[in-house]
Amino acid sequence: MNVFVTGATGFVGTEIVQQLRQSGHSVRVLVRSLNSSSSRLLASTYGAELHRGNVLDAVTLKGGLGGIDALIHLVGIISELGENTFEKVHTLGTENMVKASCDAGVKRFVLMSALGVRPSAVARYHRSKWAAEEIVRSSGLDFTIFRPSIIYGRGDHFVNLFARMSRWSPVLPVMGSGQGTLQPIRVEDVARCFVGSLHEPLAIGQTYDLCGPDVLTMPVILKTICEVIGRKRGQVRIPLALARGQVALLELIFPAFLRKASPLTRDQLIMLEEKTIGNCDPAKALFGIAPPHFRDGIAEYL
Numbered sequence: 001m002n003v004f005v006t007g008a009t010g011f012v013g014t015e016i017v018q019q020l021r022q023s024g025h026s027v028r029v030l031v032r033s034l035n036s037s038s039s040r041l042l043a044s045t046y047g048a049e050l051h052r053g054n055v056l057d058a059v060t061l062k063g064g065l066g067g068i069d070a071l072i073h074l075v076g077i078i079s080e081l082g083e084n085t086f087e088k089v090h091t092l093g094t095e096n097m098v099k100a101s102c103d104a105g106v107k108r109f110v111l112m113s114a115l116g117v118r119p120s121a122v123a124r125y126h127r128s129k130w131a132a133e134e135i136v137r138s139s140g141l142d143f144t145i146f147r148p149s150i151i152y153g154r155g156d157h158f159v160n161l162f163a164r165m166s167r168w169s170p171v172l173p174v175m176g177s178g179q180g181t182l183q184p185i186r187v188e189d190v191a192r193c194f195v196g197s198l199h200e201p202l203a204i205g206q207t208y209d210l211c212g213p214d215v216l217t218m219p220v221i222l223k224t225i226c227e228v229i230g231r232k233r234g235q236v237r238i239p240l241a242l243a244r245g246q247v248a249l250l251e252l253i254f255p256a257f258l259r260k261a262s263p264l265t266r267d268q269l270i271m272l273e274e275k276t277i278g279n280c281d282p283a284k285a286l287f288g289i290a291p292p293h294f295r296d297g298i299a300e301y302l
């Protein structure tokens with residue numbers, strides 16, 4: 001198949017492109033810069049064809065989907081910066097990709113969503129992804145939607161952050177109550193479901209949770225990371241009200257002075273307090289994945 005991938009330069013996208021190529025698919029990717037190191041890596045290592053564009057700008061998508069059989073739409077952000085708001089990147093971005101697919105006659109559309117999305121969600125990340133799902137569901141396209149919990153693997157933004165922090169800090173922070181739960185899933189398993197869905201008629205019109213076998217709180221996740229890398233570190237609880245204040249400050253400082261998205265947001269704090277439990281059984285049965293326990297999975301690369 002000829003597959004078009006958005007968000008291919010990211011952590012999950014690179015793994016999906018790699019698996020697409022291993023499965024014999026041809027890949028064209030949407031990139032914002034043709035010269036970034038990640039774009040060049042996709043072209044040189046995986047033979048991906050680059051199409052320069054931005055999901056926020058429908059004009060730049062024109063002509064990119066000629067000859068394409070299926071589209072995997074991964075673009076997403078966890079922290080806002082300038083015009084890159086959740087509503088724009090997730091909702092308008094998906095609307096633009098769906099329209100580009102319909103215009104180009106690309107029927108198969110696979111969407112990256114997230115565990116916990118729902119219309120009544122408090123977090124805007126979740127609400128904007130729900131709106132994106134609704135656009136895809138009502139598009140008339142042959143869609144599949146995946147909703148992963150937090151994804152880990154070589155190059156992730158989550159486990160690696162705390163592993164790095166543990167090098168210099170004697171304690172690791174637990175923001176809020178520490179009672180919210182996550183079901184971390186390995187990036188290779190997520191990619192396998194995306195790639196597998198392309199040839200799976202049963203996946204059309206379906207939405208799948210993707211999560212690992214463990215339901216873990218942040219204190220347990222941090223303890224596990226430290227145990228796997230063999231460092232003894234304490235944990236310090238930062239009460240929610242104080243954490244909100246600190247994060248609000250980061251959200252001001254990072255965009256204004258560093259022109260970067262804040263490393264932690266109030267939206268993330270909301271999500272960290274939630275206890276959404278996903279059911280990965282349908283995805284495991286259809287795509288043949290067997291996600292490992294978190295401890296074993298992170299030991300593969302830490």
Ligand SMILES: NC(=O)c1ccc[n+]([C@@H]2O[C@H](COP(=O)([O-])OP(=O)(O)OC[C@H]3O[C@@H](n4cnc5c(N)ncnc54)[C@H](OP(=O)(O)O)[C@@H]3O)[C@@H](O)[C@H]2O)c1
Nearest residue numbers: 007008009010011012032054055074075076114149150151
């Ligand atoms: N990682 C997780 O734990 C997790 C869990 C659940 C769901 N997800 C979802 O999975 C998707 C991928 O996550 P990730 O961790 O791989 O994120 P990532 O590493 O930050 O990658 C994000 C990708 O989106 C691209 N992008 C952002 N804004 C864009 C725009 N306006 N136009 C075109 N491309 C744009 C980035 O391109 P540049 O290289 O140009 O920046 C990059 O390729 C996201 O939708 C995320 O919400 C992730």
